[in-house]
Amino acid sequence: MPACYEASRCAEAGMDRIDTVLKAVPEDLVTTDQDVVARYLTDFRKYMTGASRAVLRPRTTEDVRRIVALCAEHGVPLVPQGGNTSYCAAATPGVAGDELVLSLERLNAIREVDAPNLSLTAEAGCVLSVLQETADAAGLMLPLDLGSRQSCQIGGNLSTNAGGVSVLKYGMARDLVLGLEAVLPDGQLLDVLQPLRKNNTGYDVKQLLLGAEGTLGIITAVSLKLVRKSVQTVTAFLAIPEIDALTQILARAQAYTGECITSFEYVSDHSLRMLLAARSELRHPLTAPNPHYVLLEAQTASPVFPLEDAVSQLLEQLMEEGLVTDGTLASGGAQRDALWVLREHIPEAEVANGGSVKHDVSVTTSRLPAFVKEASALVEDHSEGGRLSIYGHVGDGNVHFNVVAPVGAVPATYKAWFEREVSPRIYDLAVAMGGSFGAEYGIGRVKLDLLDRYGNPAKIALMRAIKTAVDPKNILNPGKVVR
């Protein structure tokens, strides 16, 4: 029997199975209108456009449970999707059209705010900024924060173990999870949602779903840690003559303010120039350009800690010693927002220049300056005029080491060439320095080759064993994270 016949027969059988599932799901949860479906088929960075007969939009955990059970029964793969802000196409279906998109957007109830317990329980489809506002209204703070806060959803944040701008003080998304509710690949409900700070009762299975990008279960709800609300915020934008001084400045800042430092973000002069050129209404915050900048933010819930004085004194000391050469301070409000724009809108400036090849690298903070210098030299030697755009969460050892096409080059062509010819050298360097090729974006579909190349073999084998054991029919987000 010719293989092509087999394949078409299988494809037809696949369609039959999808039909069976679609007929069994309540009509109001199914969208087959391809104009609507199309919105769910392209990833945020426009790497790829997949295909799907329908988008399923459950309203409740029980809806999700039934859908997954049906798909498990009929062998129909599901691609879970939150706010669709993955940088690695982790929520985009394949091109074959044999998968269904499962959007969690309608699971957006806030189930409980328990203020004395410092916890918030909410469903997977809640937009991050909504949860931040909910915590704020309760007099508390949800410390998870990242650039896409207005559109990303908490289920996606957890499935990718999101990082962001407050990791230094509060940790990654994983560190903020007290409890989890999820539907497993066989349709069973995993209910470990209690917002308990201590619960050592067997394997902490929820950890397995955090960062698994929807391949081991569908997160439907979460109990998150809240913290006391900051009543004082001091933000500084500093000019740093030598990148080697970064770790020393961070250490001094943390020691002097007692770990009030919430953010310690690096901005290269390359990136700042690109942003100021792209957004003519923005002003340089300092009197003269410098090779390196740091956006430092200190926050405290204490009304009695003299935070602004402490940060001012710290800066004076750092300037006396020459570690910092210039700086400006903002205490909240519009001034603070203006400084944050200079950090958070860099990706937009890259897009305005044709987009960037992104390298989301982490190393130890002790090696970060050396990495930036060596990787920059490498780009200078090999990139044929590519423009560096380096910024990121250097307090966590995480740098977005990006490269924009030279002026005049066709960005798409240049980026493809760079990814093939130069990016491997950058990743080799990071890994040789004990670092990681993927700090906070995850693997998705885009970084599978990198995981094969750099991942510890025992880890990859263990990942496969777990995936096979938990999702033997491979129905949850196939082709992502694990092969």
Place this chain on the structure above:
Amino acid sequence: MPACYEASRCAEAGMDRIDTVLKAVPEDLVTTDQDVVARYLTDFRKYMTGASRAVLRPRTTEDVRRIVALCAEHGVPLVPQGGNTSYCAAATPGVAGDELVLSLERLNAIREVDAPNLSLTAEAGCVLSVLQETADAAGLMLPLDLGSRQSCQIGGNLSTNAGGVSVLKYGMARDLVLGLEAVLPDGQLLDVLQPLRKNNTGYDVKQLLLGAEGTLGIITAVSLKLVRKSVQTVTAFLAIPEIDALTQILARAQAYTGECITSFEYVSDHSLRMLLAARSELRHPLTAPNPHYVLLEAQTASPVFPLEDAVSQLLEQLMEEGLVTDGTLASGGAQRDALWVLREHIPEAEVANGGSVKHDVSVTTSRLPAFVKEASALVEDHSEGGRLSIYGHVGDGNVHFNVVAPVGAVPATYKAWFEREVSPRIYDLAVAMGGSFGAEYGIGRVKLDLLDRYGNPAKIALMRAIKTAVDPKNILNPGKVVR
């Protein structure tokens, strides 16, 4: 063929397999002297004494790898053991004698202190206090701290996801892990040891080994987060007339000091009286007895935060409002130690009274006062004179709700009766209130029945699927955590 013959044949075959393994392991790593072996066979709380032909004491990760590979090949189960301080007999072999004890005590090298990166890499057999001292010598602090710090080992701390007295500010042992090295049940080396704060590259498999009590792999080394050293410590011992006020006091303390609160420990008057009676050299720290006490500790790395003033002002406010009726402050040194003795030596006082039935319960902090009141009433109604000893990490919602035999009763008999007749009511109450029957001690061998009774079925099924996939021959710590 009679079953007994089968069994004895199997037992003999088991002995043959053990012989094969023991002959293949280098002699200097094997101890068969039963006088020495005996030290490894009884658990800390003396629940049980197991049997083992030998104790294996590897010196390197490669030794561990070879031993596990040999045991996998020949089907010989291993019981990993650290400082043997488990409260749940998690490191004690069974009575059949068909398991070998694997002590990690000789894997005690400190591999690296990376001060700028705030990390410490050390082997599994390092005693916790040694690691604390190592961090201190580097001008930093390892914030994991618990009563058994002088004897527990870091591998055991991680395998049980230890809690302790600093969880409120710094989290559980899990939260302090940056990287892990472990030997998997097939002898493969899992090397994800890099001390990176961000590394989202596939499933975070190390999470699975943390808290798995040695059933999924043998932890051989860990990279831990360090923090800036506290330069100010203020400790307070407070009298609280109403237990309901606990959460309010904690909230006020955290808000006023900006989350400097490291410890918020409860001591009941029952426990304090028992301790003062058992240790005549100790003095009551306040002028008069009270039903409830809190040991509160605030710490900061900042030299400029007026911490002592802040805590004093806070106490004045709380006393004016009647939430606190009496209190004493210590700023470090011997005064501080004297207050901590009143909290940390309570277990000794229980032992001096014949030991206690321990219920290591957690609930949300919002429900903790209600739990203590209801559970106390329940003991009063059903315990036939049992003496309450309640204390613990109430800032984390974790209370050690213990019961000591009445004066005059035979402790062993009474405790067995209580565990059978009354303990289930206490656990039922905790779980009905959304809490956990096991906050920080783990499951081990002792709490398997409780996990069956209270665990989410999907969670238990998932645990079994994972154990079967990762350790198909069931050679790592069989009979613990999962059946």
